[in-house]
Amino acid sequence: MSDIDPRLRERFAAYRAETISQIAGPGPDQARRTLRRRRQAKAVTVAVTAIVLAVAPIVANAALRDDGSIPTPAQTGEPTTPPPSASAPTPSTPLTPSTTTTTSPAAPDGRISRAQLLAARVDLPAWPAHAPQDCVASDVRLRPPGSRQRGPALADVDLGYTDLDGDGATETVALVTCRLGEASAKQLVAFDRDGHGRIVTMARVVGTAEGLDDITDAAVTEDGRVRAQVADIQPCCSTPSYWAQNQWRTYRWHDGRFTQSDGPRSFGKDPRLTDLVLSGGDLVLGPAGTDGKRPGILSLSLSNTGPVDVAHVGFAEIDHIGAMSRADSSICLPWRGGDESGTTCRTAGLRAGERRAYTFHLLVDPTALNQPSVRVVHFDDQDRHWQDLTFKNNVVEVRVAP
Template identity: 50%
Template sequence: MSDLDPRLRERLTAYRNDVVTQVAGPGPDQARHVLRRRRRMTAVAVAAAAVVLVVAPVVANAALRGDQNRPVPAESVEPTAPSTSAPPTPPPTGSPTPTPSANAPAAPDGRISRAQLLAARIDLPNWPSGMSAGGCTTSDVRLQTDTTDTYVSMLTDDAFEHGDVDGDEAAETIAIVACRYGEASAKQVVAFDRDLDGRIVTVGRVVRTGDGFDDIRAVDINRNGSVEVRVADIVPCCGTPAYLQREQVRTYRWDGQRFSQTDGPTTFGKDPRLTDLRMTMTHKLVDVPGADTRRKLTLVFTVTNAGPVDAAQVAFHSIEGGERAGGDWSRCDPEPGPSADHPSCLLPGVPVGESRRYTFVQLVPGKPGPDAITPRFRVFHCDAQDRSWPDLKRNDNEVPSPLRF
């Protein structure tokens, strides 16, 4: 440097002195400055690592699910205050709560036609005791129709009814089946349905005869699924006139296992149309003067009406075996209508609580023949239409003849 121009040396010296004064040398201040810078760098690195730890599982789970809506990294992170609300209750463990499934099979349509039921083999509920032993079968039955055979299960002519009686939102079929045991038949109201394979199956018996009544007249299904059955106390057959029959409507519902009565009367009780007639008799037998071998028999019947119904007319039966010879024969109707059960005489009746006397005179043989019998005389209540009605106590409106004819 000694060969440098003195002026140049002065300028280099001044420049070096100026630069040295601007450069911080090692010392406490410089050490604190470096430490603060390192701490800031460490904090930034830790925050970056935390963001990576949070975002990485979300991105990974989205990739595993094949989720097309992958999360986008946030551009900035704003600090949030910790939540003070309680965490949501986790769902209960175990089997999931059942929900209506669109895949569940719908209940089959149980609408069955008459022809379909006749063509199928079915199982029937039990018949009243003694009917099955007589031949009214219940297993694998092929129903018949228009038959007069006895102890054969048959389908009646009554109309079918269709409706949802078991609550499965599909219709079932209600029909009346019968089994003849003579002039009359036992009957059942039976509910039929189809299984998932379309086969006809028996749901159950709604009701049958023998349960406090002897005939089933009709059935109907209400909108709520209950079954109304019109029943009758007697069967109009075998010489029993139809006007004697009383009817009731009883309601039954399916409870999941069987049909039970839910409405309507449960018994018929006494027939309010009937009354109690009571009869006593006196007689007088005398010989007929002359060569006639016959004798005169005078019968006097006292009839009392013990109630509770006025008897518009009374009918006498079985006053036979002789020739009419006087008394009330002249004022009685000897040939009333056939509904009066062909009485021997029909006369004005007896109000409740009163008595009437009726006299009949006959000529009868002097000696009974080999075929003679001891007849019994009966009195019956008849209405104004000449219709004969049973008596509430038959034993006290009947008396035997005093002699054989």
Template identity: 50%
Template structure:
């Protein structure tokens, strides 16, 4: 140990002895506390000095370069805990890829039994008797019935197809409502909602929209609906051969069904013509008879067109016949109608035919006398009667009663 350390130790010993003898210190505990504090302060000072020595050249160097973008460094740095090894970053759980598939549409295939068991809303019925009496809200459909103003499920087969391009089928059925001998009809599309309930998509078409009957329905592969419609209902004594039919096509546009193909009206029936009837008459005495007189009637039939009438029938002869053109009448037809009608050869379009008929009538008018008249009708080669384009000029009346 050198002389400097020895001298220092001697002086410290002398100083401690002198102070201790004069001052009552706090004791060894206080001394140990002060020693630990001095050691901490010394360590802080050492660290601060080291940092200053490192930072100073850097700051000076930046100043010399004139680097204005260099961030300023702190003048002093607080001691920090030594870095510890951080735990590895956990790998995030992969998120499932979002699916773009839309929910599967409900199956709209509905059976007859299921539709009969449900309560459904129907589109409005055509104007007229059906509109005033046939229900449309929460209707429980019935099978075919003779009751009037009762909504029923027609006997037509159900049709199934994808009408709205959603990948699932819908159901098309014909519903009807009887208001007399005839019925109003509608072609209605049904589907199911997401809960499986039967709902009404809309009306494809109904009677009253330019026609009076629906004959058949078919769904095509492209989702269009073909409806065979008829201009009349063959009921109430109307023969079926008078019926005309058309096929009209309808498609769903997202809100309703619109017609996309086929005719939109029937127009005039090209099979019909316009017959016109005129008359002259004469009453004369019958020789040797006081009770009867002879009535001579001349009937002129004109075919105003546009088609030929293969045959014509004149009706109204309910009195005793006496001669003239009665021999031209078809005897079979006269027998079937009890001599009330005379079936005659036809009249081409644009031509006229005159017929003379003689009847014996009472000389005096009795209490049961009534107005007598005649009318003409168009018949085809099969003896079938056809309506006239203008019924107003098809008949004539005698100016007196018999």
């Protein structure tokens, strides 16, 4: 540096002094200002990065939907009002389908009183073909029980009320009758109301033309069934009421009609009856007396072929042949009689499978004999007479021996 021109050295020194003063490092204040600027720049960078990361999935979803819209992000804290240009968010579809409630009109109430039924005009199911013309079925005004007027009438049986067809409303069951001479045709009928409140007929539950001869009682159940008490015989004239076999049968509404759902479907042979077989019938006459009457001996044989024991045996119409002698009348046991069986003598019974011979001594007027016959009758221990399983072998014609 000693070789440098002193003037040049002075210039270099002046230049260095000026330059160093301009580039000198900052003091503490300058350092703090520099650090603050760096922190602000970093915060801006972090905020921008967060915004980008939050918007990116939304933009991606919009791209997948291909609708160009960006849903508004979920709000937290105080709600904000979207700018006017922003479209309202579209509500999402529920995960479960909504339940649509439809209101249908309630079924008419078919509970009908006896007075209402008697006051109305109704159409009935058809009566049996052999029924008289008075047994009408169209536009019928029912008669009260015990009425002396001819035509269809209500029986003296309680009305039944239940939901027969499962529509949630009650229907009515009534027993309707129509006189057929000494007996009556009967049918159990279900009634309802239409939408205008008029009484209408649903259908016949059961009738006497359907393999049975009588309907004696009826009842309904809470689950819509109809129970009918039916019989194989309708007592009338001289027919005892105890002869009838009674059964309870159950019916249900199905496919627009009533069908039997429970109970016996036929009567079959009456288990209370047996088969008595009477044979013989030869009448041997002795010489005539001064009055023209002749003593006679009548021989009969009786078998009980079963299946029921007979408590007592009755012989009917012997008195049409002749008067029984005092000696033979002792075999006839005391009894009340007057049972419409025509029995002259009632004696001890026969067990099933037993056979017995009988001899009767009679005083006979030959001129009064007109195709005489004898009939055997089954009696129980209550003096009630019964039918026989085979009636034709209960009678023998009396033959006068030469």
